[in-house]
Amino acid sequence: MGASANSLINRPILASIHTQAFQHNLNRVRELAPESKIWAVIKARAYGHCFEAALNSLASTDGFALLDTQDAVWLREHGWQGRILLLEGLFHENELDLAKELHCDLVVHCEAQIDWLERYADKGHKPINVFLKMNTGMNRLGLKPTAYRIAYHRLHSARYRIHHMTHFANADHIDQQPTVSGQLEVFNQTIEGLEGPTSLANSAAILWHRNALGDWVRPGIMLYGASPTGLYADIEHAHLNAVMQLHSEIIDIQELQAGDRIGYGGRYQATEVMRIGIIACGYADGYPRHAKDGTPVWVSNGNDGVVCPIVGRVSMDVLTVDLRHAPEAKIGSVVELWGDRVPVDQVAQMSDTIGYELLCAVAPRVPVKII
Template sequence: MNRPILASIHTEAFQHNLNRVRELAPESKIWSVIKARAYGHSFDAALTGLASTDGFALLDVQDAAWLREHGWKGRILLLEGLFHENELALVQDLACDLVVHCDAQLEWLERFNAHKPVNVFLKMNSGMNRLGFKPIAYRTAFHRLHAAGYHMHHMTHFANADQVDQQPSVGSQLEVFNEAIEGLDGSTSLANSAAILWHRNALGDWVRPGIMLYGASPTGLYADIEHAHLRAVMQLHSEIIDIQELQEGDRIGYGGRYAAPTSMRIGVVACGYADGYPRHAKDGTPVWVNNASKNGEGVICPIVGRVSMDMLTIDLRNAPFAHIGSVVELWGDQVPVDTVAQMSDTVGYELLCAVAPRVPVEIK
């Protein structure tokens, strides 16, 4: 057998979460965002589990080509448009929709002799100050591309949809956006996961769910999405590979960060930072352990000691029946990835995307 760590990807959870998006945004079409290998879940799993989406949104034209080669006939949106002018012919052959966010991309499209229509989502910088045309330049860019024969649509991105008490708010960005596109034809794409969850007056014709499709929270706090009844798509599992009996005062791991407060059992789990588990996980970060002799019931046990390259250590006082070979869930159904991330001073996005290539993946 291989080392026991495994990332299980549940395609029915993808479908469930997509259905929840449809319930929350019933009047909108859906761009399912699958950049970064579907947030670390694999394109194969996304293509299966999100097959009923209206379109996929991603970054690289090579990934768009993969989708076409594997049978996807629906729409594909390139979220950052072209990175090089010589990609245009391939983009047209693959029938991709393009985001255009800067003058260079605009000029490339003007020079291109398109032999069939191309959909363009022109991106407005309505306040995030990352990508997009400022409102004062937006209408000129729109008319130039419209005159060149492109099918034009409108896009912006909210900076604070997950922090409603900060400025500029979603409302102020939406006001800027609506004023700039007044009188211009074309559909709109506005809402990311946070806006879908908390600002359903700012959805647009196309929504762009990302992290919520994977069952994690845009804010990094699992409690914030409990009302949405999403399901974790990825379960990261491993097993206990050794058990140490410690006495009071014994220290654990590199640097001896944790000292045993009493005699206790420590479980050694085959998972470390080389697998993508966060090295900075604090003492107390929860894992779920199958307490096998109690009819398979599981219990939460805390990490103790520093995470090392290939292993981490857990306090088994809550799991007296755990043994070598007991299954451990690092995150998934029992332990939200957002909880692990919060205990590691990061966000669930990073953990999902950072699962290492050496971790086997099983698509269910």
């Protein structure tokens, strides 16, 4: 990258998306779930990484899972010929023709969607692949077990090809195996005797509950190199690689005396003479405004680099770091806000959120480069 995070723009901030990391993480999913097919989950613009990068990098997946038909249109228009799963099914009955034209698989999670599909079949349309979703305890989307078998038989009578699906509420709580096992038991008891493949595991179940994978797994956050729990230490054993690296530069340096305060509200007060680096990244770029003092930022320091702590409140366009451990850092020095050197989960933890939110929240004004 040289001395500049991006020499083609005026403001030196860049989100770089690394295709080899994407491919590596998908390969790790295959190693962890070798008997399962994979839905690569790319909702929310591929968790903020953009559809183009996901399509270029994850083309060896068995299918892409996303939220709405317009995203499915994008995939088809850009050459994807494999399977597409609409994770919340259809939002309106009039989308059925488009979903059929796009050859989408549909999640079915409520009675209204079953009604739509029955009427569609009555008009003589050929069947669609359906993932019938059971609410086994998440209490979000899905049919209660008492209604599930009736729903199955209604769709089966209408000649739909049915898969069985559920979602675990606590798979990201590593020590809550009984909770996952309880949902799995309800699921297995309910589908007993009913034909069809199964889809159970999200990233957390793939990582920690491999007795609950099913025929199709649905990895999301692990494909992007972040942790379902929000704690980076929890995924070190999985050897995942960060896909997004958010870089910027130091655009100014301030010399503070003991007692000087920094930024809005003067949250941080210098206890001695210190150098403060001003970095071109703020909450308008998607960096968390509530990042605490001590949040790590990697700063290039001569021929090396060092992690420096944020000091003072993050503002709209800049944040400030303590450079006492980076004596060779200067204006133009490259910094990494998150990526290989600073896991996004560590930044999220210092901001009372999760890595998912930070990755999805990178602002449109931040340029993206696919590498």
